[in-house]
Amino acid sequence: MAVFLLAGRGSDPSGPRALTEDEANRLAVARFRNYEARGRAVTITVPGTAGGLTVTGSVDYRGKVGYGVVRGTGRAASGDGLIQWTATSVYVHPLANPPAHAPASPPRSGWYDRPLQASGSALDSALAIALKLGSDRPDNAELLPQNGAAWWGRDRVDGHRVDVMTGPSAPDRSGTAGNVRYWVGPDGTMYRVRVRVDSEERPVVIAFDDRKYVPVEPVPGVTPAR
Template sequence: MAAATVFLVAGGGSGPSGPRALTSDEANRLAIARFRNYEAHGRAVTITVPGTAGGLIVTGSVDYRGKLGYGVVHGTGRGTSSDGLIEWTATSVFVHPMANAPARAPASPPRSGWYRRPLQSTGSALDSSLAIALRLGSDRPDNSQLLPQNGAAWWGRDQVGGHRVDVMTGPSSRDRPDTAGSVRYWIGSDGTMYRVRVSVASESQPVVIDFDTQKYAPVKPVPGVRSAR
């Protein structure tokens, strides 16, 4: 099923309670969570990326129909050498270094000063985080019956940004049967995704993706970037 592209990503961390089997309502909400992001066109995100030499925070937006992300990067507990603007697709990362990066990315990206590199599939916590963020949208719901059959579970209740949510873990992927429970989702009563926590192989701490942390801004391609639409 289409969900395997994101559910296969390894993750972890303790939950608020549980686990127990999903009810049919919970399975339905988890199944439509990625579709809700696509249905919304795009979502505002804050991506917290771990790092042994200091972390990174990406604040921006992901266009789930264009399969394109854009934002500003700030280091935490490290220097400013990684600070600047960033735009990414499933295969490429475009960076615009800035010594004094703004708190929010400008609505219209600069037309010059960008550097392109391939998105790394392994070995980079930042690139893994960007790829995960893009895969949290789908143009169709996932199969609600297969999710619990493959290990998805309920862990408890929580609040995120004033929203009451259920915390659920995703199923194993076809090619990695030991990954059930490795990705954690904070899902609202209508299936809206408010937080995702997932580990990456290169770091001991998980990546955290929070949604609606600021107002969504439409993503405009920078020179050399082509939207999937």
């Protein structure tokens, strides 16, 4: 029951069960739908013992770069400002009073960069996961159920009817099926993703907003993948 309290009101906790062929096909194209759209507006909620973080911005799924505003609560508020990230680097522009939305053109100076941490940081894990939610081709629908993907129920996200499905085990980590939960619409559009990361007890939540996607303009020194 606690699992589905996270899904939001109106959820239908009827699972888990095996994916139908249609459900497997929709889950298989979900990341490709993000790539087709070029990018998506996102809100990333990151838990933390010193205070949570929220990143509000956009992810370019073809350039593999994200950009937005980061805000924290408690001690985590010391990191407020603008943020841009790639698969290997994080760029931060500190601001005492960050705007609600990042400016379309990033400031030309005042950025500090560091490597994106592969482990030990819930924020960096969340940023890396957000970038991986786009793919230039659909996943193999036949392999998803074989590797542990399952259907868990139905829900509504911002008025959109969705199915809640868990992903398969990671290719290099057997037994991880269920660590990632997807809220997927009838056409395979991804509306929400919830992920358990090693460094936190509570999950990271990535919500794909109805806000219009704003193309990501790289900060100086960042070369997006093309």
